[in-house]
Amino acid sequence: MIKTSFHAKDPLSSRWWTDNELSPIIAFIMRFDLLTLNLVLAIAETRSITRGAEREHLALAAASKRLSDLEARLGVALFERRARGVEPTDAGRALVRHIRALNTSLHALESEVVEFSRGIKGHLRVSANAGAISEVLPADLAAFSQAHPGIRISLEDQTSDEVQQAVAEGRADVGIFVGPAHDARLATRRYKAATLSAVLPAGHVLAKRNVVPFEALLDFDIVGLPAGASVHEAMIRAALERGRTLNARLQVRGFDAIAQLVEAGLGVAVLPEKTAERFSRVFAIQALPLEAPWAQRDYLLATRAQDVLPAALQRFVDTLCPPAPAVAPTSAATAPADASRTRTAS
Numbered sequence: 001m002i003k004t005s006f007h008a009k010d011p012l013s014s015r016w017w018t019d020n021e022l023s024p025i026i027a028f029i030m031r032f033d034l035l036t037l038n039l040v041l042a043i044a045e046t047r048s049i050t051r052g053a054e055r056e057h058l059a060l061a062a063a064s065k066r067l068s069d070l071e072a073r074l075g076v077a078l079f080e081r082r083a084r085g086v087e088p089t090d091a092g093r094a095l096v097r098h099i100r101a102l103n104t105s106l107h108a109l110e111s112e113v114v115e116f117s118r119g120i121k122g123h124l125r126v127s128a129n130a131g132a133i134s135e136v137l138p139a140d141l142a143a144f145s146q147a148h149p150g151i152r153i154s155l156e157d158q159t160s161d162e163v164q165q166a167v168a169e170g171r172a173d174v175g176i177f178v179g180p181a182h183d184a185r186l187a188t189r190r191y192k193a194a195t196l197s198a199v200l201p202a203g204h205v206l207a208k209r210n211v212v213p214f215e216a217l218l219d220f221d222i223v224g225l226p227a228g229a230s231v232h233e234a235m236i237r238a239a240l241e242r243g244r245t246l247n248a249r250l251q252v253r254g255f256d257a258i259a260q261l262v263e264a265g266l267g268v269a270v271l272p273e274k275t276a277e278r279f280s281r282v283f284a285i286q287a288l289p290l291e292a293p294w295a296q297r298d299y300l301l302a303t304r305a306q307d308v309l310p311a312a313l314q315r316f317v318d319t320l321c322p323p324a325p326a327v328a329p330t331s332a333a334t335a336p337a338d339a340s341r342t343r344t345a346s
Contacts, residue, residue, distance in 0.1 A: 034106075036066045037099045040078060043067070044096045047085040104170065122151040122312035127163045127172035129230060131272040132299050134255055136192045137176060144319045151312050157253075159228035167302050173313050175302045178230035187305040189321040196231065196295040197276040199262050199269040202284040206268070214238055214270075214292040221249035221267035223258050231270050234294045259283045 035056065043052030043063075053063035071078050078092035088096060128137055133155070141153060158166060160177035167175040168185040181188045198212035206212050206220075218239055224232050232248070239246040249267050252258060258269050259279040271279070276287035289295075301321050303309060309317065 036070055039063055039066055041096055041099045043079065043086060044088045044092060049086060124151060124153050124174065124312060124316055125172045126153055126155045126174050127158050127166045128155065128176035129160045129163055129178060130157055130225065130255060131178065131194060132176040133157055134275045135194055135272050136299060140320050144316060148315060159226065160230040161228040164302065167304060174316060176299055178297050179300045181300060181302060185305055186302045188300045188302045191299040191301040191321055193298055195273040196270050196290050197273045197287045198290045199271050199276050200286045201262055201265045202286055207286045209288065211289045211291045214290060215242060217268050218244045221247045223250045223261045223267040223269045224248060226251045226253060235270060238292060238294065259285055
């Protein structure tokens, strides 16, 4: 008898499955074919057996039979039939959650096997907020890629809240964002420090100052990033602490769009310092230091909390956040002698 050994990486925990852990998954796939499982997912997302069948290219009668056979096999109803469609039961929602996780796992398995066949030794999915991508990440990504050419990196631009969610749910291997971290499933490390600047149209009344207090910006329309972005959330909190409201007139994705809107006189903004200085050389805007306690901030690097990280991910983490050098402990014999000399000198 030929024994086949399976090894694969779980995208939700970034660890490798063992044969024993993979066996139930494979048995599950063989017991419930993927077509039926994807049909359940389609019905749940469209709230209709008819539309779900159409999405999976099945005749309505065939789809209904597959669903009824699955419910009979599980011994539980997956959907409640209503006049305007169907609604997943608690059991149905639980199954849909596992189907999505299974699809993610299968996609990761396929992608990783294909990459190995192309000579790629690993694939890291990085999610980062706009400030990190604009200010600090490019040079480090370039250095890592040069040192590890066999590891492919994909990068996605998201808000700090979205970054944390993506890492916690396994859609990203590592995230770079501005704290605080608010998900217990994450392990975070301090990455780099950054500073925020006030950005004003050329000739603005506040441009005569050397430093711009945040409270002064509240008298004007604000051009900024969408809700969930760290800068936007910090400004909202700071405004509420002063009993003021944030006049978020325009919210766009992209620092270059913000700079152009400020240049057009549509408001003022708060941007990362290095980014603001770079844009001030391109657009008719002025970047000034922002006076606010939260203007000094840290970028955090996050992975899912686990005892051992995969080798490629550990290399990436160590490159961006090098471990602190070990400090040699003071010997017991030396300490009393030092103390004795101190007492004599005093």
